[in-house]
Amino acid sequence: MKNVFATKWGIIIVGSIIGILASLLQFWGNPVNMGICVACFVRDITGALGLHRAAVVQYIRPEIIGFVLGSFVAAHAFREFRPRLGSAPIVRFILGVFAMIGALIFLGCPWRALLRLAGGDWNAVAGLLGLTAGIWVGTEFLKKGYSLGAAHNTYKAAGWVFPIIMAGIFLLMLFNPMIAGEAQSGVLFYSTAGPGSMHAPLFVSLIVGLSIGFLAQKSRFCTMGAIRDWILFKQNHLLNGIVSMAITAFVVNLLLGQFHPGFSGQPVAHTVHFWNFGGMVLAGLAFTLAGGCPGRQLFLSGEGDGDAAIFVIGMVVGAAFAHNFGLASSAKGVTAAGITATVIGLITCLLIGFTMREQI
Protein backbone atom coordinates (compact mmCIF):
# COMPACT_ATOMS: atom_id res chain seq x y z
CA MET A 1 0.00 0.00 0.00
CA LYS A 2 1.36 3.38 -0.97
CA ASN A 3 1.94 5.72 1.95
CA VAL A 4 0.04 8.87 0.93
CA PHE A 5 1.49 10.76 3.89
CA ALA A 6 5.00 10.34 2.48
CA THR A 7 4.11 11.97 -0.85
CA LYS A 8 4.80 15.61 -1.62
CA TRP A 9 1.23 16.64 -0.87
CA GLY A 10 1.17 14.36 2.15
CA ILE A 11 4.08 16.13 3.83
CA ILE A 12 2.72 19.56 2.84
CA ILE A 13 -0.65 18.79 4.41
CA VAL A 14 0.92 17.35 7.57
CA GLY A 15 3.21 20.41 7.91
CA SER A 16 0.22 22.72 7.40
CA ILE A 17 -1.83 20.92 10.05
CA ILE A 18 1.06 21.11 12.54
CA GLY A 19 1.44 24.87 11.88
CA ILE A 20 -2.27 25.51 12.39
CA LEU A 21 -2.42 23.41 15.56
CA ALA A 22 0.70 25.06 16.98
CA SER A 23 -0.76 28.56 16.64
CA LEU A 24 -4.08 27.33 18.04
CA LEU A 25 -2.32 25.78 21.05
CA GLN A 26 -0.88 29.21 21.78
CA PHE A 27 -4.38 30.69 21.42
CA TRP A 28 -5.69 28.03 23.80
CA GLY A 29 -3.11 28.85 26.44
CA ASN A 30 0.41 27.71 25.57
CA PRO A 31 3.21 30.31 25.88
CA VAL A 32 3.72 32.87 23.12
CA ASN A 33 5.45 31.54 19.99
CA MET A 34 5.62 28.24 21.86
CA GLY A 35 2.48 26.46 20.73
CA ILE A 36 4.84 23.55 20.34
CA CYS A 37 8.49 23.49 21.36
CA VAL A 38 9.85 20.00 21.78
CA ALA A 39 12.97 21.10 23.65
CA CYS A 40 11.11 23.54 25.93
CA PHE A 41 8.35 21.04 26.66
CA VAL A 42 10.78 18.23 27.50
CA ARG A 43 12.52 20.75 29.75
CA ASP A 44 9.17 21.59 31.42
CA ILE A 45 8.49 17.89 32.05
CA THR A 46 11.99 17.59 33.55
CA GLY A 47 11.11 20.45 35.90
CA ALA A 48 7.70 19.05 36.79
CA LEU A 49 9.43 15.85 37.88
CA GLY A 50 11.71 17.92 40.09
CA LEU A 51 14.88 17.04 38.18
CA HIS A 52 15.54 20.78 37.92
CA ARG A 53 14.00 23.39 40.16
CA ALA A 54 13.58 26.42 37.89
CA ALA A 55 10.14 27.39 39.21
CA VAL A 56 8.94 29.07 36.00
CA VAL A 57 9.38 26.06 33.70
CA GLN A 58 7.69 23.12 35.42
CA TYR A 59 4.71 21.41 33.81
CA ILE A 60 4.02 17.92 32.46
CA ARG A 61 3.39 18.79 28.81
CA PRO A 62 0.81 16.36 27.42
CA GLU A 63 1.88 17.28 23.87
CA ILE A 64 5.18 15.40 24.32
CA ILE A 65 3.42 12.34 25.72
CA GLY A 66 0.99 12.54 22.80
CA PHE A 67 3.83 12.70 20.26
CA VAL A 68 5.24 9.39 21.48
CA LEU A 69 1.91 7.62 21.97
CA GLY A 70 0.42 8.94 18.71
CA SER A 71 3.42 7.59 16.84
CA PHE A 72 3.13 4.32 18.79
CA VAL A 73 -0.49 3.94 17.65
CA ALA A 74 0.32 4.81 14.01
CA ALA A 75 3.25 2.39 13.96
CA HIS A 76 1.00 -0.41 15.18
CA ALA A 77 -1.90 0.52 12.90
CA PHE A 78 0.34 0.40 9.83
CA ARG A 79 2.55 -2.50 10.94
CA GLU A 80 5.62 -0.33 11.21
CA PHE A 81 6.39 -0.97 14.86
CA ARG A 82 10.03 -2.12 14.75
CA PRO A 83 11.67 -2.62 18.16
CA ARG A 84 15.37 -1.93 17.61
CA LEU A 85 18.35 -0.61 19.54
CA GLY A 86 22.08 -0.81 19.98
CA SER A 87 23.46 1.91 17.71
CA ALA A 88 25.97 3.60 20.04
CA PRO A 89 23.45 4.49 22.78
CA ILE A 90 25.95 6.31 25.03
CA VAL A 91 26.90 8.60 22.14
CA ARG A 92 23.24 9.29 21.40
CA PHE A 93 22.72 10.09 25.07
CA ILE A 94 25.51 12.70 24.98
CA LEU A 95 24.15 14.14 21.73
CA GLY A 96 20.75 14.49 23.41
CA VAL A 97 22.32 16.30 26.37
CA PHE A 98 24.12 18.84 24.18
CA ALA A 99 21.25 19.24 21.72
CA MET A 100 19.11 20.34 24.65
CA ILE A 101 21.77 22.68 26.02
CA GLY A 102 22.22 24.28 22.58
CA ALA A 103 18.48 24.70 22.19
CA LEU A 104 18.19 26.31 25.62
CA ILE A 105 20.96 28.82 24.77
CA PHE A 106 18.79 29.94 21.82
CA LEU A 107 15.55 29.28 23.75
CA GLY A 108 13.86 26.87 21.41
CA CYS A 109 14.25 23.81 19.25
CA PRO A 110 13.87 24.00 15.44
CA TRP A 111 10.10 23.71 15.85
CA ARG A 112 9.99 26.79 18.04
CA ALA A 113 12.53 28.61 15.86
CA LEU A 114 10.03 28.33 12.99
CA LEU A 115 7.11 29.28 15.23
CA ARG A 116 9.03 32.28 16.61
CA LEU A 117 9.59 33.41 13.04
CA ALA A 118 5.90 32.86 12.27
CA GLY A 119 5.06 35.06 15.25
CA GLY A 120 7.33 37.90 14.10
CA ASP A 121 10.30 37.25 16.41
CA TRP A 122 13.15 38.17 14.08
CA ASN A 123 15.75 36.88 16.56
CA ALA A 124 14.75 33.46 15.26
CA VAL A 125 16.56 34.24 12.01
CA ALA A 126 19.95 33.97 13.73
CA GLY A 127 18.81 30.72 15.31
CA LEU A 128 17.69 29.23 12.00
CA LEU A 129 20.93 30.30 10.32
CA GLY A 130 22.86 28.67 13.16
CA LEU A 131 20.73 25.54 12.83
CA THR A 132 21.51 25.38 9.12
CA ALA A 133 25.23 25.90 9.77
CA GLY A 134 25.26 23.13 12.38
CA ILE A 135 23.43 20.76 10.05
CA TRP A 136 25.86 21.62 7.25
CA VAL A 137 28.80 20.62 9.47
CA GLY A 138 26.95 17.39 10.25
CA THR A 139 26.44 16.62 6.56
CA GLU A 140 30.18 17.02 5.96
CA PHE A 141 30.75 14.28 8.54
CA LEU A 142 28.06 12.13 6.92
CA LYS A 143 29.70 12.50 3.52
CA LYS A 144 32.99 11.33 5.00
CA GLY A 145 31.46 8.16 6.40
CA TYR A 146 30.23 9.21 9.85
CA SER A 147 28.08 6.44 11.30
CA LEU A 148 26.97 5.32 14.73
CA GLY A 149 26.66 1.80 13.37
CA ALA A 150 23.70 -0.46 12.85
CA ALA A 151 20.93 -1.05 15.34
CA HIS A 152 19.61 -4.57 15.75
CA ASN A 153 16.14 -5.95 16.28
CA THR A 154 15.08 -6.57 19.84
CA TYR A 155 12.16 -7.88 21.89
CA LYS A 156 8.78 -6.36 21.28
CA ALA A 157 8.59 -5.54 24.99
CA ALA A 158 11.81 -3.49 24.74
CA GLY A 159 10.12 -1.30 22.13
CA TRP A 160 7.24 -0.73 24.52
CA VAL A 161 9.43 0.60 27.35
CA PHE A 162 9.56 4.26 26.34
CA PRO A 163 5.88 4.55 25.38
CA ILE A 164 5.03 2.97 28.76
CA ILE A 165 7.25 5.52 30.53
CA MET A 166 5.35 8.28 28.75
CA ALA A 167 1.98 6.77 29.68
CA GLY A 168 3.25 6.45 33.24
CA ILE A 169 4.18 10.13 33.38
CA PHE A 170 0.69 10.96 32.14
CA LEU A 171 -0.87 8.84 34.90
CA LEU A 172 1.39 10.61 37.38
CA MET A 173 -0.16 13.87 36.21
CA LEU A 174 -3.70 12.52 36.58
CA PHE A 175 -2.98 11.34 40.13
CA ASN A 176 -1.12 14.52 41.08
CA PRO A 177 -3.28 17.11 39.31
CA MET A 178 -2.55 20.80 39.17
CA ILE A 179 -4.00 22.79 42.07
CA ALA A 180 -4.57 26.44 41.13
CA GLY A 181 -1.98 28.69 42.76
CA GLU A 182 0.00 25.78 44.27
CA ALA A 183 3.57 25.11 43.18
CA GLN A 184 3.40 21.44 44.11
CA SER A 185 0.84 18.68 43.93
CA GLY A 186 1.97 15.39 45.42
CA VAL A 187 5.25 14.49 43.73
CA LEU A 188 4.91 16.92 40.81
CA PHE A 189 5.86 20.57 40.52
CA TYR A 190 3.70 23.09 38.69
CA SER A 191 4.78 26.60 37.71
CA THR A 192 2.55 29.30 39.14
CA ALA A 193 4.18 31.99 36.97
CA GLY A 194 6.19 32.17 33.76
CA PRO A 195 5.99 29.96 30.67
CA GLY A 196 5.42 26.80 32.68
CA SER A 197 2.16 28.24 34.04
CA MET A 198 0.83 28.84 30.55
CA HIS A 199 -0.80 25.86 28.94
CA ALA A 200 -3.78 24.78 26.89
CA PRO A 201 -6.36 22.57 28.65
CA LEU A 202 -4.84 19.18 29.47
CA PHE A 203 -6.93 17.04 27.15
CA VAL A 204 -6.72 19.54 24.29
CA SER A 205 -2.91 19.35 24.53
CA LEU A 206 -3.02 15.57 24.69
CA ILE A 207 -5.34 15.17 21.70
CA VAL A 208 -3.30 17.61 19.59
CA GLY A 209 -0.12 15.78 20.61
CA LEU A 210 -1.59 12.39 19.73
CA SER A 211 -2.79 13.68 16.35
CA ILE A 212 0.59 15.19 15.47
CA GLY A 213 2.39 12.07 16.68
CA PHE A 214 0.21 9.92 14.44
CA LEU A 215 0.61 12.14 11.35
CA ALA A 216 4.32 12.76 11.86
CA GLN A 217 5.09 9.06 12.22
CA LYS A 218 3.47 8.33 8.87
CA SER A 219 4.87 11.37 7.06
CA ARG A 220 8.40 11.21 8.65
CA PHE A 221 8.14 14.93 9.41
CA CYS A 222 11.55 16.15 10.61
CA THR A 223 12.75 19.74 10.92
CA MET A 224 16.44 18.82 10.86
CA GLY A 225 16.01 16.25 8.10
CA ALA A 226 14.33 18.93 5.98
CA ILE A 227 17.44 21.11 5.97
CA ARG A 228 19.86 18.15 5.91
CA ASP A 229 18.31 16.54 2.83
CA TRP A 230 18.26 19.88 1.07
CA ILE A 231 21.98 20.40 1.76
CA LEU A 232 23.00 16.79 1.21
CA PHE A 233 20.83 15.67 -1.71
CA LYS A 234 19.29 18.90 -3.07
CA GLN A 235 16.04 17.22 -2.12
CA ASN A 236 13.20 19.39 -0.84
CA HIS A 237 10.69 16.73 0.18
CA LEU A 238 10.83 17.28 3.96
CA LEU A 239 11.52 20.97 3.43
CA ASN A 240 8.00 21.26 2.00
CA GLY A 241 6.76 20.13 5.40
CA ILE A 242 8.53 22.71 7.54
CA VAL A 243 7.87 25.58 5.11
CA SER A 244 4.16 24.68 5.14
CA MET A 245 4.26 24.59 8.92
CA ALA A 246 5.82 28.06 9.16
CA ILE A 247 3.40 29.55 6.61
CA THR A 248 0.21 28.19 8.15
CA ALA A 249 1.39 29.14 11.65
CA PHE A 250 2.04 32.68 10.34
CA VAL A 251 -1.40 32.93 8.70
CA VAL A 252 -3.20 31.68 11.81
CA ASN A 253 -1.13 34.05 13.96
CA LEU A 254 -2.25 36.94 11.73
CA LEU A 255 -5.89 35.88 11.99
CA LEU A 256 -5.72 35.53 15.78
CA GLY A 257 -3.74 38.74 16.37
CA GLN A 258 -0.69 36.75 17.49
CA PHE A 259 1.78 38.29 15.00
CA HIS A 260 4.03 40.91 16.62
CA PRO A 261 7.09 41.68 14.48
CA GLY A 262 10.30 42.95 16.02
CA PHE A 263 13.54 42.09 17.76
CA SER A 264 13.21 43.43 21.28
CA GLY A 265 10.70 42.45 23.91
CA GLN A 266 9.89 39.13 22.24
CA PRO A 267 8.56 36.56 24.70
CA VAL A 268 10.93 33.89 26.01
CA ALA A 269 13.69 35.18 23.72
CA HIS A 270 16.85 37.28 23.89
CA THR A 271 18.62 39.48 21.36
CA VAL A 272 22.19 38.19 21.67
CA HIS A 273 22.39 37.21 18.01
CA PHE A 274 25.83 35.62 18.16
CA TRP A 275 24.74 33.07 20.76
CA ASN A 276 21.31 32.61 19.23
CA PHE A 277 23.34 31.48 16.24
CA GLY A 278 25.93 29.55 18.27
CA GLY A 279 23.43 27.68 20.42
CA MET A 280 21.64 26.43 17.35
CA VAL A 281 24.89 25.46 15.60
CA LEU A 282 25.40 23.10 18.53
CA ALA A 283 21.80 21.84 18.46
CA GLY A 284 21.79 21.41 14.67
CA LEU A 285 25.05 19.48 14.70
CA ALA A 286 23.89 17.23 17.54
CA PHE A 287 20.55 16.52 15.80
CA THR A 288 22.33 15.68 12.55
CA LEU A 289 24.80 13.34 14.22
CA ALA A 290 21.86 11.65 15.96
CA GLY A 291 19.74 11.46 12.80
CA GLY A 292 16.70 13.49 13.79
CA CYS A 293 15.30 16.67 15.31
CA PRO A 294 13.87 16.37 18.84
CA GLY A 295 10.37 15.84 17.47
CA ARG A 296 11.53 13.07 15.16
CA GLN A 297 13.37 11.40 18.06
CA LEU A 298 10.06 11.28 19.95
CA PHE A 299 8.23 9.81 16.94
CA LEU A 300 11.00 7.23 16.44
CA SER A 301 10.81 6.34 20.14
CA GLY A 302 7.12 5.66 19.63
CA GLU A 303 7.78 3.24 16.77
CA GLY A 304 10.17 1.17 18.85
CA ASP A 305 13.54 2.86 18.32
CA GLY A 306 15.34 2.47 21.64
CA ASP A 307 18.29 4.61 20.51
CA ALA A 308 16.00 7.55 19.82
CA ALA A 309 14.52 7.03 23.29
CA ILE A 310 18.03 7.25 24.77
CA PHE A 311 18.51 10.56 22.91
CA VAL A 312 15.30 11.87 24.51
CA ILE A 313 16.50 10.78 27.96
CA GLY A 314 19.72 12.64 27.14
CA MET A 315 17.59 15.72 26.46
CA VAL A 316 15.95 15.34 29.88
CA VAL A 317 19.37 15.18 31.56
CA GLY A 318 20.59 18.10 29.42
CA ALA A 319 17.60 20.16 30.56
CA ALA A 320 18.33 19.33 34.18
CA PHE A 321 21.95 20.44 33.84
CA ALA A 322 20.93 23.50 31.82
CA HIS A 323 18.83 24.84 34.70
CA ASN A 324 20.71 23.41 37.70
CA PHE A 325 24.02 24.82 36.40
CA GLY A 326 22.55 28.08 35.10
CA LEU A 327 23.40 27.34 31.48
CA ALA A 328 20.00 28.17 29.98
CA SER A 329 19.47 31.64 28.59
CA SER A 330 16.63 33.90 29.65
CA ALA A 331 15.03 37.10 28.35
CA LYS A 332 18.07 38.87 29.89
CA GLY A 333 20.41 37.02 27.56
CA VAL A 334 23.00 34.28 27.76
CA THR A 335 25.10 33.32 30.77
CA ALA A 336 28.87 32.82 30.96
CA ALA A 337 28.27 29.22 32.02
CA GLY A 338 26.00 28.76 29.03
CA ILE A 339 28.71 29.94 26.66
CA THR A 340 31.22 27.57 28.26
CA ALA A 341 28.79 24.67 27.90
CA THR A 342 28.14 25.53 24.26
CA VAL A 343 31.85 25.48 23.49
CA ILE A 344 32.31 22.18 25.34
CA GLY A 345 29.32 20.80 23.43
CA LEU A 346 30.71 21.88 20.07
CA ILE A 347 34.10 20.31 20.82
CA THR A 348 32.37 17.09 21.93
CA CYS A 349 30.22 16.90 18.79
CA LEU A 350 33.22 17.57 16.56
CA LEU A 351 35.15 14.79 18.30
CA ILE A 352 32.22 12.43 17.78
CA GLY A 353 32.05 13.42 14.11
CA PHE A 354 35.76 12.98 13.52
CA THR A 355 36.26 9.75 15.45
CA MET A 356 33.14 7.74 14.58
CA ARG A 357 33.28 6.94 10.94
CA GLU A 358 33.42 3.84 8.82
CA GLN A 359 35.77 3.17 5.96
CA ILE A 360 34.15 4.08 2.66
Next chain:
Amino acid sequence: MNNTINTVDARGLSCPQPVIMTIREIKKVKKGDIAILVDTETAQENVVRAAKLQGWNIVEVVSTDGNYKIVIRREE
Protein backbone atom coordinates in the same frame (compact mmCIF):
# COMPACT_ATOMS: atom_id res chain seq x y z
CA MET B 1 18.02 -13.30 -11.22
CA ASN B 2 21.54 -12.05 -11.73
CA ASN B 3 23.75 -13.41 -8.94
CA THR B 4 26.46 -10.80 -9.38
CA ILE B 5 24.15 -7.87 -8.77
CA ASN B 6 25.72 -5.01 -6.82
CA THR B 7 24.25 -5.01 -3.33
CA VAL B 8 24.10 -2.28 -0.69
CA ASP B 9 23.30 -3.59 2.80
CA ALA B 10 21.95 -0.70 4.84
CA ARG B 11 19.95 -2.77 7.32
CA GLY B 12 19.96 -1.36 10.84
CA LEU B 13 21.34 1.99 9.75
CA SER B 14 19.41 5.16 10.47
CA CYS B 15 18.62 7.97 8.06
CA PRO B 16 20.18 9.31 5.95
CA GLN B 17 22.83 6.57 5.70
CA PRO B 18 20.84 4.17 3.47
CA VAL B 19 20.36 7.01 0.98
CA ILE B 20 24.01 8.10 1.14
CA MET B 21 25.15 4.51 0.56
CA THR B 22 22.74 4.12 -2.36
CA ILE B 23 23.92 7.32 -4.04
CA ARG B 24 27.55 6.33 -3.47
CA GLU B 25 26.90 3.01 -5.24
CA ILE B 26 25.00 4.76 -8.05
CA LYS B 27 27.98 7.04 -8.66
CA LYS B 28 30.33 4.05 -8.58
CA VAL B 29 28.55 1.71 -10.99
CA LYS B 30 26.85 4.40 -13.15
CA LYS B 31 24.52 1.85 -14.81
CA GLY B 32 23.08 -1.61 -14.43
CA ASP B 33 21.23 -3.06 -11.45
CA ILE B 34 21.70 -2.35 -7.76
CA ALA B 35 19.95 -4.13 -4.90
CA ILE B 36 19.55 -2.20 -1.67
CA LEU B 37 18.63 -3.93 1.60
CA VAL B 38 16.96 -1.90 4.34
CA ASP B 39 14.82 -2.78 7.35
CA THR B 40 12.42 0.10 7.86
CA GLU B 41 9.57 1.37 5.77
CA THR B 42 11.02 4.89 6.09
CA ALA B 43 14.39 3.86 4.68
CA GLN B 44 12.62 2.04 1.84
CA GLU B 45 10.64 5.17 0.94
CA ASN B 46 13.74 7.37 1.17
CA VAL B 47 15.88 5.09 -1.00
CA VAL B 48 13.15 4.82 -3.65
CA ARG B 49 12.67 8.60 -3.68
CA ALA B 50 16.41 9.25 -3.95
CA ALA B 51 16.94 6.66 -6.70
CA LYS B 52 14.15 8.17 -8.81
CA LEU B 53 15.68 11.64 -8.35
CA GLN B 54 18.97 10.23 -9.63
CA GLY B 55 17.16 9.03 -12.76
CA TRP B 56 17.08 5.32 -11.90
CA ASN B 57 14.08 3.05 -12.39
CA ILE B 58 12.62 1.01 -9.57
CA VAL B 59 12.54 -2.60 -10.77
CA GLU B 60 11.02 -4.12 -7.66
CA VAL B 61 10.52 -3.69 -3.93
CA VAL B 62 10.24 -6.99 -2.09
CA SER B 63 9.19 -7.02 1.55
CA THR B 64 9.80 -10.05 3.77
CA ASP B 65 9.63 -10.16 7.58
CA GLY B 66 10.20 -6.44 7.97
CA ASN B 67 13.15 -6.42 5.59
CA TYR B 68 13.02 -4.73 2.22
CA LYS B 69 14.96 -5.44 -0.93
CA ILE B 70 14.83 -2.65 -3.49
CA VAL B 71 16.20 -3.29 -6.96
CA ILE B 72 16.96 -0.24 -9.08
CA ARG B 73 18.15 -0.09 -12.68
CA ARG B 74 19.64 2.26 -15.21
CA GLU B 75 19.92 1.03 -18.78
CA GLU B 76 22.28 3.25 -20.76
